[in-house]
Amino acid sequence: MIPLIAVAHGSRDPRSARAVAAALAVLRTEHPEWDVRLAFLDLNTPSVPQVLDAVAADGHRRAVVVPLLLGSAFHARVDLPAILADARTRNPLLDVTCADILGDDARLVAAARDSIASTGVALDDPSVGIAFCAVGSRRDEANTATARVVPRVTAGTAWSAVACYATAAGPTAASASELLARSGCSTLVVAPWMLAPGLLWDRACAAVVEAHPDARIAPTLTTHAAVGHVVAERYLAAVHRNTVRAA
């Protein structure tokens, strides 16, 4: 079995790693024979180099890395590729394939809608305003990609929604909620385009709740089985892609 190394961002907030591990439990239930390992880019252990070295030490000749990332920005484009290049140099007998990021998969878009609906708002309620909050990047394309998710999340609903960012870009969650409130939305929901609870998510929620104490907070995406399902699909696609290339 080719090990699946799920690579999460990591956080100083212990809820983050716990939430990610819980989201991977669906893989262990649905694919009990798979060798699933969790690694972190930063702030938690084991690190990605530690897990790749362990996989090589176990005698594996192939490994598939699945980035638990929603956007194609610094971590996906620079950070992880550099870590994998180093690991390949240290372990020349290990063939490391990197799968596609989770990205804006339709199942995650649906999970975001489910998460909002779980706060008790009705799909046909036009008073609902969603501050749809991503981490944010200095890479404009990544923020634009987030903004493009918004109409897919609200499709078929009467909700208004504005994309916002916890760091590196604007608007903030607080200013997005002000915009929604001023345009007549009386029920505000802070909705995460984030995988797990952590410092950035808490900061975004706190800023909105300070101005609007009755704002609702939707659960992060790792509470939904879709994350595990998309990870499984990214893994299988990478295994297949590599097998076809090797043949």
Ligand SMILES: C[C@@]1(CC(=O)O)c2cc3[nH]c(cc4nc(cc5[nH]c(cc(n2)[C@H]1CCC(=O)O)[C@@](C)(CC(=O)O)[C@@H]5CCC(=O)O)C(CC(=O)O)=C4CCC(=O)O)c(CCC(=O)O)c3CC(=O)O
């Ligand atoms: C709290 C902090 C760490 C700390 O210091 O504790 C933290 C935490 C987290 N980041 C997460 C995710 C991402 N972080 C980035 C990018 C950046 N993150 C940065 C800082 C910080 N990030 C610290 C706060 C600094 C502040 O005060 O603003 C930037 C500014 C600089 C830097 O990293 O040095 C750089 C800016 C952009 C740029 O440079 O362009 C991207 C985008 C990308 O890939 O570029 C993604 C999405 C990946 C994806 O999903 O695609 C998650 C997981 C969230 C989840 O579960 O979804 C957590 C966990 C948590 O919130 O705790």
Ligand SMILES: [Co+2]
């Ligand atoms: Co970050």
